[in-house]
Amino acid sequence: MTNKAITIIDIAKILGVSKSTVSRALKDHPDISNATKEAVQMMAKQLKYKPNAVAMSLRHKKSKVIGLIVPTLSPFFFPSVIHGIENEVNKRGYNLMILQSNESYEREVLNVDILQSNNVEGILVSISRKTENLSHFTALIEDNTPIVFFDRIPKSIQADMVLVDDISGAFNAVEHLISIGKRKIAICLGNPNLLISSNRLSGYKKALKKHSIEINEEFIITGQSSEEAEKETKKLLELTNPPDAILAISDLTMSGIMKALYAAKIKIPEDxxxxxxxxxxxxxMYNPPVSTIDPMGIEIGKIAAERLFQRIHENNILEPKTINLSSRLIIRDSTKV
Amino acid sequence: MTNKAITIIDIAKILGVSKSTVSRALKDHPDISNATKEAVQMMAKQLKYKPNAVAMSLRHKKSKVIGLIVPTLSPFFFPSVIHGIENEVNKRGYNLMILQSNESYEREVLNVDILQSNNVEGILVSISRKTENLSHFTALIEDNTPIVFFDRIPKSIQADMVLVDDISGAFNAVEHLISIGKRKIAICLGNPNLLISSNRLSGYKKALKKHSIEINEEFIITGQSSEEAEKETKKLLELTNPPDAILAISDLTMSGIMKALYAAKIKIPEDxxxxxxxxxxxxxMYNPPVSTIDPMGIEIGKIAAERLFQRIHENNILEPKTINLSSRLIIRDSTKV
DNA sequence: ACCGGTCGTGCAACCGGTTGCAGTTGATAA
DNA sequence: TTATCAACTGCAACCGGTTGCACGACCGGT
Structure with a gap:
């Protein structure tokens, strides 16, 4: 704050005691007499004294701040995760410092530095697409900083991970489509570099194989943006033998897919x-409301934060653990027969 | 961090110089000889020295942190605003600390305290619905803390405000509806306590008056959730003389309205x-894509952050100013004739 | 009157940097 | 040889709290 704030020294001077006494009186230390305590506490209230969190953080090396690094804050997924995290963090009297890597490796490294500089007590990370060198994270772990990865996790690192079981999620979705009589099932991937893409793809393939449906490479399309997904979906529709079902890998691709289907006046789910x-x-929001394998953004945030606090409270001596949330399949009109 | 981090004292000991010298060498102070500078900087790099932001914050009373208080992180609006803010904040080497008030006055007061305790250099706020007593903010302002309100602004306080011109936004939307031949125009409000609700309503009424269309109280409905909006819209449709156009006050209400229209198989925009x-x-995402008065979440965040930094850099001596963004009217198929 | 113990408080160091000022060194000028 | 002056570097205080330890006052017991 710009104007000088009230400090314990101000209170000490007014009351003619030492700042140690004020400090102890404020935290109800048994050494201090009741008379002194009352006087100090009254005065603190009167002057609207607020403890300086920065000073305490320096002294205790505990900042009560959790750091979060996400690739982006754009819709849809990460804002939900943040929502889940913030609830947990606030509940425990901690605060959240949020940084975006903007899918840049350099930015991510810098962000780790920033969080370290700020003495955060723990870090939650979803890594950028470009990240391959993981030394900024291994250094953190050697440093004994509590860290939990979620969603976009690094492949080879010993640490806590929180994610949803994408393989079985996609598998169940495809089986569901098969159960309502669909056989020509397409999938629209997002960024192929992401683990979620390959996992969801492999769940898709696994389900097809189980039901002896041949994999048609033409049915595997990629849309990194809504527009791209729309364009690719249009191509799908122009095939001589178009699909009778589509699995969208994300909100963004879903949006493009639905636009294409609307434009072509496709009947959902009949066609x-x-x-x-x-x-x-x-x-x-769609018409009809679409069936979904909930990516559970809020839930992931909640669980990741909970795990991080567990680490913080138990001195970070826990064995690394991967928490696989099983995703909920919510059936709506877009797949109802 | 849990393990002790490298400090300038470590470097000083190794090199056999004083910590003052290290401090100056690291910041290229002219007093220090080149030889010493190089030695120090090398060693700092080698040991991966990271300055302790908390210590600097304590010394300088500048934390390089901006505080943000929002009522909620749930979709749709505030996550967009955060996106806009974070870009600006990061760009300037600052960090963002985010707190939710959860629409609670007490929580909001507490959050202000927390931010003050953390020596944030400025605060961005969108106030909670319940907030009527503004003393926690006036105290901040008297304290000379830079502060900018956005979107949910308090009515009587001398401070910077950033918002979109809701009255003209609604006015233009209604005029647009009239221009395509609609006359029986309904509006679905959200929380009636919010200024945006009353502003948008008054823009709506203004446009109707201008075109000599009588205001029909039956056409003014309220949906605080998607479900409520859906239910109220259904009631609208059952009127003997139902509307031929609907203005939705938010993403949430729009979602409910569209569900009701889909269910009733209403033709958009014909019916x-x-x-x-x-x-x-x-x-x-809707079918058809809906026309919109863009609430400009990202833009609001960007402008509010810019204004806050202006305040910070000019020692907070600026005259309070209200920045009224004019919203963009984007016409899509839901209002095309 | 003396010793031991309790109670309440203050001193000073500490957290990790920054910075005004004083001190040391060596070279140069007198 | 000595005074003078850069050029470097170190000392110590400071930011706002916390905390181990010492100290003084007062008590009761002997």
Missing amino acids: IAVIGFCEDTFSQ | IAVIGFCEDTFSQ
Whole structure:
């Protein structure tokens, strides 16, 4: 704050005691007499004394701050995760410092530095697409900083991970499509570099194999943006033998897919059934509301934060653990027969 | 960090110089000889020295942290604002500390305390619904803390405000509906306590008056959640003389309205045209894509942050100013004739 | 009157940097 | 040889709290 704030020294001077006494009186230390305590506490209230968190942080090396690094804050997924995290963090009297890597490796390294500089007590990370060298994270771990990765996790590192079981999520979605009589099932991937893409793809393939449906490479499309997904979906529709169902890998691709289907006046689910990995809130905006394998953004945030606090409270001596949330399959009209 | 980090004292000991010398060498102070500078900087790099931001914050009373208080992190609006803010904050080498008030006055007061304790250099706030007593903010202002209110602004306080011109936004939307031949125009409000609700309502009324259309109280409905909006819209449709256009006050209400229209198989825009205050990303998810008065979440965040930094850099001596962004009217198929 | 113990408080160091000022060194000028 | 002056470097205080330890006052017991 710009104007000088009230400090314990101010209170000490007014009351003619030492700052140690004020400090102890404020925290009800048994050494201090009741008379002194009362006087100090009254005065503190009167002057609207607020303890300086920065000073305490320096002294105790505990900042009561949790750091969060996400690739982006754009919709849809990460804002939900943040929502889940913030609730947990606030509940425990901690605060949240948020940084974006903007999918840049350099930025991510810098962000780790910033969080370290700020003495955060723990870090939650979803890594950028470009990150391959993990030394900024291994250094943190050697440094004994509590850290939990979520969603976009690094492949080879010993640490806590929180994610949803994408393989079984996609598997269940495809089986569901098969159960309603669909056989020509397409999938629209997002960024192929992401683990979630390959996991969801492999769940898709696994389900097809189980039901002896041949994999048609033409049915595997990629849309890194809504527009791209729309364009690719249009191509799908022009195939001589178009699909009768589409699995969307994200909210973004779903949005493009639905636009293409609307434009072509496709009947959903009669002509083409649709299902996707969409946040619940958004999946209900379409007509018909689309079935979804909930990516559980809020839940991931909550669980990751909980795990981080467990680490913080138990001195970070826990064995690294991977928490696999099983995703909920929510069936709506887009796949109802 | 849990393990002790490298400090300038470590470097000083190794090199056999004083910590003052190290401090100066690291910041290229002219007093220090080149030889010493090089030695220090080398060693700092080698030991991966990271300055302790907390210590600097304590010394300088500058934390390089901006505080943000929002009522909620749930979709749709505030996450967009945060996105806009974070870009600006990061760009300037600052960090963002985010707190939710959860629409609670007490929580909001507490959050202000927390931010003060953390020596944030400025605060961005969108106030809670329940906030009527503003003393926690006036105290901040008297304290000379830079502060900028956005979107949910308090009515009587001398400070910077950033908002979109809701009255003209609603006015233009309604005029647009009239221009395509609609006359029976309904509006679905959100929380009636919010200024945006009353502003948008008054823009709505103003436009109707200008075109000599009588205000029909039955056409003014309220939906604080998507479900409520859906229910109220259904009631609208059951009127003997239902509306031929609906203005949605938010993404949330739009979602409910569209569900009701889909269920009733209403033709959009032929039977009922639809327009709303929706984030661009979300307005395109509907079928047809809905026309929107962009609430400009990202833009608001950007402008509010810019104004806050202006205050910070100019020692907070600026005259309070209200920045009224004019909202963009984006016409899509939901209101095309 | 003396010793031991309790109670309440203050001193000073500490956390990790920054910075005004004084001190040391060596070279140069007188 | 000595005074003078850069050029470097170190000392110590400071930011706002916390905390181990010492100290003084007062008590009761002997």
